[in-house]
Amino acid sequence: MKKRLVLFFALVLALVTGFTAMTATTANAATDTSLSKVQKKGTLVMGTSPDYPPYEFQATVHGKTKIVGMDVAVGEKIAKDMGVKLVVKSMSFDSLLVALQTGKVDMVISGMNPTPARRKNVDFTHTYYQGGYSIVINKSDKGIYKNKDSFVNKTIGAQTGSTMYNESKKQTSGTTVKGMTSVSDLILALQSHKIQGVAMEKPSAQAYVANNKELAAIPSDFNLSASDTSASVAFKKGSTALVAAANKSVDQIKKQNLVNKTYLPAAGKYLKTNTVNTSMFHYWKAFLTGIEYTLIITVCSVFFGFIIGVILALARMGQGGAIKTGFRWLATAYVEFIRGTPMMVQVMFVYFGLGLIVNLPALTSGIIAISLNSGAYVAEYIRGGINSVDDGQTEAARSLGMSSGKTMRFVVLPQALKNIWPSLGNEFITLIKDSSIVSIIGVSELIFQSNIVRSDTYRGVAPIAVIMVLYFILTFTASRILNYFERRMQHD
């Protein structure tokens, strides 16, 4: 699954770089306007993957969840020096660079190492922090593992798309390397003995060990170049003015040793307050937000999906005439294409791909993608529903002088709707569950919120259990309501 996920992202990235390459060449020819653009809009949008304490993580501050950590402090410093406001956007580590290239974010600070491969696609500032790698293990295994070479015939985990992942693969032999999107998942896998160690940056390892008595850290002894262990700020390729401005701030940070003196201790304090109360009830607000967004996405998508579905169904059933044939062909192609591609790819394509033309917020992108997807399925239900209505109904309506449009609207569709109500209900319930896919583009629906709670509390299972129950309550309530309306429609 994770492998496929990486493949999707690689595909989207390839597509997107292809597009940007075409548009970017003309933009770069002129003098670089990246800095003045940011100053004009007054905000600097920072992309980060907040599951990597103490670099960046979610903390509850005065009852509100907030992204904090040393990287956020670095971002704030850069924004302040430029005279603009910092906006922090969270998303999965894999999608950060795509978001940067498609203009969803202005910069990426996420403990990212400026590797040569990444340098090909984005520009980096000077490094603001020089770390190293540790391997986190279960405390009970402390005697068994010494460093990276102790894991022969065992499994080491690392965050997908990270340098640790690639180096673990390269520098171990006889060791399986397992990639996962989030570090909290990796820790959970470690504690449930699916894997024996997790490779991560030293400060992160220290944070996890400090917050979880079951864990211990050992040195990794990876042979690393400076670029592999340092963290830099990434900007879109060619934005030299922005990089130059950011470098001034980064140089100051290094000179004054701000990371070690100020940022890391501050982040540590958040970590402490974070873990004081790890009961699920303490996070009810986070879950409530999740329910709210899950419902918004589902209800909007069902509504628009139904409209799209009706239009597609009618287009697919049109007979005669070159125009009608054209529409029929288009609608059929659309339905086949949507049903033949994964919803996850569609969501990413709308967010990142359409993002090149219009800058859509993640929530809107999610609703659009799911509506478009649902429309294709609903179209097939509606087509079946219309076909299930007896021809005699149409004939009776036409013989009364009703046009084909009125016949459809007042006679056929109401009956078709009744016939397909159970299928539509299923679709609604499926959407409640499938809306979870938009978590990958950072919409704060239930899955996304549960991931936040997991990285906040260092508790792997409890939040999953909570959202499982919440999802069930949502779907069960929905199916009861749908049944009520189904009964009300029964006349024969």
Next chain:
Amino acid sequence: MTKPIIEVKNLAKSFGKNEVLKDITEQVDPGQVIVVIGPSGGGKSTFLRCLNLLETPTSGEVDFDGENLTTLDTKRVNELREEMGMVFQGFNLFPNMTVLENIKLAPMKVKGIDDAAATKRAHELLKQVNLDDHADAFPSSLSGGQAQRVAIARALAMDPKVMLFDEPTSALDPEMVGEVLNVMQELANQGMTMVVVTHEMGFAKSVADRVWFMADGYIQENNTPEAFFGNPQTERAQDFLSKILM
């Protein structure tokens, strides 16, 4: 000399290679009751459905009130269909609507009549077919005879000039045939122009002005009921009549 309300000229209709109607030229005068009889598969229903263009003729023309339907655009055909009520063998009531709503739908949505006026008219029509006490029932709770009478009331609600009946009693239990035929007879007595495809010979004898005998895609005989039943001219008609119980 009155002008005919329906004129059919050289009408032919094929489904693929199957020629159902071959060459039909007839006319219906205002106020006339035409009963079309003949063996099954002879094209009677297809003929009736060609009159309001539920089936598109392969060739020939159908004139209604002086306008050739086959040359008109869809909008005008829809308008002229309002003037030709049709009653089907299978009733085709809208199952998701009450009896009253069935009758009100077309007047409100097509003619734009307001709810109060449409309701008033619907109740009048239901009284005419003796079903006003079933106004709020759903079709599924009606007997076949009741359903067909509602279907007649629904067609009449558009104030048609002509009523087309496509085997209106064929799907009914025998004891319910009478109630439907009575309503049709009453309608005929009021002067409604009617074209009725049926197997009810009694109805043909007592109500029809003309009997059209149809077989093999042609109108074989067009005569008064007395002449047709008393002294059929063609061998085909003699053969048909000899086979049915009178």
